[in-house]
Amino acid sequence: xxxxxxxxxxxxxxxxxxxxxxxxxxxxxxxxxxxxxxxxxxxxxxxxxxxxxxxxxxxxxxxxxxxxxxxxxxxxxxxxxxxxxxxxxxxxxxxxxxxxxxxxxxxxxxxxxxxxxxxxxxxxxxxxxxxxxxxxxxxxxxxxxxxxxxxxxxxxxxxxxxxxxxxxxxxxxxxxxxxxxxxxxxxxxxxxxxxxxxxxxxxxxxxxxxxxxxxxxxxxxxxxxxxxxxxxxxxxxxxxxxxxxxxxxxxxxxxxxxx
Amino acid sequence: xxxxxxxxxxxxxxxxxxxxxxxxxxxxxxxxxxxxxxxxxxxxxxxxxxxxxxxxxxxxxxxxxxxxxxxxxxxxxxxxxxxxxxxxxxxxxxxxxxxxxxxxxxxxxxxxxxxxxxxxxxxxxxxxxxxxxxxxxxxxxxxxxxxxxxxxxxxxxxxxxxxxxxxxxxxxxxxxxxxxxxxxxxxxxxxxxxxxxxxxxxxxxxxxxxxxxxxxxxxxxxxxxxxxxxxxxxxxxxxxxxxxxxxxxxxxxxxxxxxxxxxxxxxxxxxxxxxxxxxxxxxxxxxxxxxxxxxxxxxxxxxxxxxxxxxxxxxxxxxxxxxxxxxxxxxxxxxxxxxxxxxxxxxxxxxxxxxxxxxxxxxxxxxxxxxxxxxxxxxxxxxxxxxxxxxxxxxxxxxxxxxxxxxxxxxxxxxxxxxxxxxxxxxxxxxxxxxxxxxxxxxxxxxxxxxxxxxxxxxxxxxxxxxxxxxxxxxxxx
Numbered sequence: 001x002x003x004x005x006x007x008x009x010x011x012x013x014x015x016x017x018x019x020x021x022x023x024x025x026x027x028x029x030x031x032x033x034x035x036x037x038x039x040x041x042x043x044x045x046x047x048x049x050x051x052x053x054x055x056x057x058x059x060x061x062x063x064x065x066x067x068x069x070x071x072x073x074x075x076x077x078x079x080x081x082x083x084x085x086x087x088x089x090x091x092x093x094x095x096x097x098x099x100x101x102x103x104x105x106x107x108x109x110x111x112x113x114x115x116x117x118x119x120x121x122x123x124x125x126x127x128x129x130x131x132x133x134x135x136x137x138x139x140x141x142x143x144x145x146x147x148x149x150x151x152x153x154x155x156x157x158x159x160x161x162x163x164x165x166x167x168x169x170x171x172x173x174x175x176x177x178x179x180x181x182x183x184x185x186x187x188x189x190x191x192x193x194x195x196x197x198x199x200x201x202x203x204x205x206x207x208x209x210x211x212x213x214x215x216x217x218x219x220x221x222x223x224x225x226x227x228x229x230x231x232x233x234x235x236x237x238x239x240x241x242x243x244x245x246x247x248x249x250x251x252x253x254x255x256x257x258x259x
Numbered sequence: 260x261x262x263x264x265x266x267x268x269x270x271x272x273x274x275x276x277x278x279x280x281x282x283x284x285x286x287x288x289x290x291x292x293x294x295x296x297x298x299x300x301x302x303x304x305x306x307x308x309x310x311x312x313x314x315x316x317x318x319x320x321x322x323x324x325x326x327x328x329x330x331x332x333x334x335x336x337x338x339x340x341x342x343x344x345x346x347x348x349x350x351x352x353x354x355x356x357x358x359x360x361x362x363x364x365x366x367x368x369x370x371x372x373x374x375x376x377x378x379x380x381x382x383x384x385x386x387x388x389x390x391x392x393x394x395x396x397x398x399x400x401x402x403x404x405x406x407x408x409x410x411x412x413x414x415x416x417x418x419x420x421x422x423x424x425x426x427x428x429x430x431x432x433x434x435x436x437x438x439x440x441x442x443x444x445x446x447x448x449x450x451x452x453x454x455x456x457x458x459x460x461x462x463x464x465x466x467x468x469x470x471x472x473x474x475x476x477x478x479x480x481x482x483x484x485x486x487x488x489x490x491x492x493x494x495x496x497x498x499x500x501x502x503x504x505x506x507x508x509x510x511x512x513x514x515x516x517x518x519x520x521x522x523x524x525x526x527x528x529x530x531x532x533x534x535x536x537x538x539x540x541x542x543x544x545x546x547x548x549x550x551x552x553x554x555x556x557x558x559x560x561x562x563x564x565x566x567x568x569x570x571x572x573x574x575x576x577x578x579x580x581x582x583x584x585x586x587x588x589x590x591x592x593x594x595x596x597x598x599x600x601x602x603x604x605x606x607x608x609x610x611x612x613x614x615x616x617x618x619x620x621x622x623x624x625x626x627x628x629x630x631x632x633x634x635x636x637x638x639x640x641x642x643x644x645x646x647x648x649x650x651x652x653x654x655x656x657x658x659x660x661x662x663x664x665x666x667x668x669x670x671x672x673x674x675x676x677x678x679x680x681x682x683x684x685x686x687x688x689x690x691x692x693x694x695x696x697x698x699x700x701x702x703x704x705x706x707x708x709x710x711x712x713x714x715x716x717x718x719x720x721x722x723x724x725x726x727x728x729x730x731x732x733x734x735x736x737x
Binding site: 065067086090093094096097098100102104105106107108117118121122150152166167170 | 630632633635636638639640641642643646650651654655658732734
């Protein structure tokens, strides 16, 4: 895969902690889905999480904004610990943006309304200002002309870019991506990845669950490999792809890069 | 070597379809005469339609509109059309239509239900067509109609003039200032309708409305300290107000500023007026209750969930007629002695509860049809439960459930005829009493046709509205 030219001037990792997960365990009923997860994410880090299906990678990032509840251990996001306290959950959620595999745009609202809904109702931004911010981010994902349309009228790639813009309108400090390109036609994957690269260039803290290894090599500063609910290996991308340590990682990489 | 004849060098513009694919001839051929079997069926159907028209047509054609009795009707028909001919005797409707529509409401007070109906349309317009801003001139028309209705209904001259001036002023003001104020009128309309229909002092509906203001005030004051306490205060304080102080306050105010209409008892309600009062109130109150029950049934809170399940299954599992009997007979045993609890109010409560239980299940279907991702997207943006429900979940779930909701409403409206079993005079009951008269003994088609037509008008317009709404809300572009 050809490497896109990336402006790395603002892609700096600070020494402030963005997310701290320690000794975290999660069960679905009796199934132990996440086992003793420990990880620290610094501000400005771009992390790609990969692994076979069922390895718990989606569950891990969904724990970070508590779409899933963990049962043991500690998750601290931007200084706020996630407990059953609803107030903390809402604080974390408004600081952490999330992009889903199936976009999850609101089909009954126009693109512009999709973007302004949360700023207006959660952040109490005046409508005019929210509209301006929304148009700014629509420009950024390169589809300002679609503002008055409904999600059903857009292509998959456009919908996913709208979903990214919707998250950005909340001015999040951290962005989570849950397989953002897995539901897209091949010709649309690039436009979404370009948007994500642009975001990385702006210095956003990102955690991406993805199988786009080209993206991982180009943008990530760390790749985390998960299997059976555990973090098996993590390394900076070049090392990770060229010199994997564990057998499980070698097998996985040979399977996804082998053809 | 490539075969160039398969490659277009210039793109073709779209062309008209062949004549046989469009037009009347094509439609007739495709829909009526496509095979021999269908030709036979078409001919049969035409014959059946002919038979029906040949029976009903002359009957309607030979209708009589002015006569004093069925006997007189028959004589007129035989005199005009010949011996042994039969025709419709609509004279009974010409003579008794007011009774079928207004029941036993005093004739000189008909302007009150008519005004209420017109105001109801004014109150409904901004809700039914909330996105269409062009309805504002309709308001002027409707207020003019209200003026006409109240003059025509022989109100006392003073009342007529006052109502007329107020209506025109309000209409003009609303047209000029914009329809957003109409929502406020929609909110106070139920109390206004109550006052207009039942009469009595104006201060009773005012103090009842005041209960809601008190509840809101209590909520704003107490919820600043504690959210849950705020909700409890918002529920408890209005109820205490309504039960303990509301009527006394109304009496005091009436003593200071006496404004009152002639008071009417619920026994004077009947006919289509009664059906509409019960039906419209039932529809209005059952939708919010149904939404809350549907949400409660999905709740994670065990007590809320079990209560809602028990409520829904309990009331859905009992025939409406049983509930009406409970309302009319048994409820008095449970209430403290001496409490008078209006029978129509009791029926409205029962009908509301019954319809809400059905609606809850209809709406649950809509909720279940929403993808999980919609909830997750709302959560991930930091919307709390009620905001997510109000802005994301309910608009979509209700849209999916529109056909089911309107079906329930239509059922509810027609079920209001069941109140005849607890000796309230619904239109069918009135028809029976007209037929029990000596002059009209033996007549049935004409009366039932009239009542049926009235119900049909109501239900058909609900059905058409729901189709309009579905079209308007269609945004998925599949």
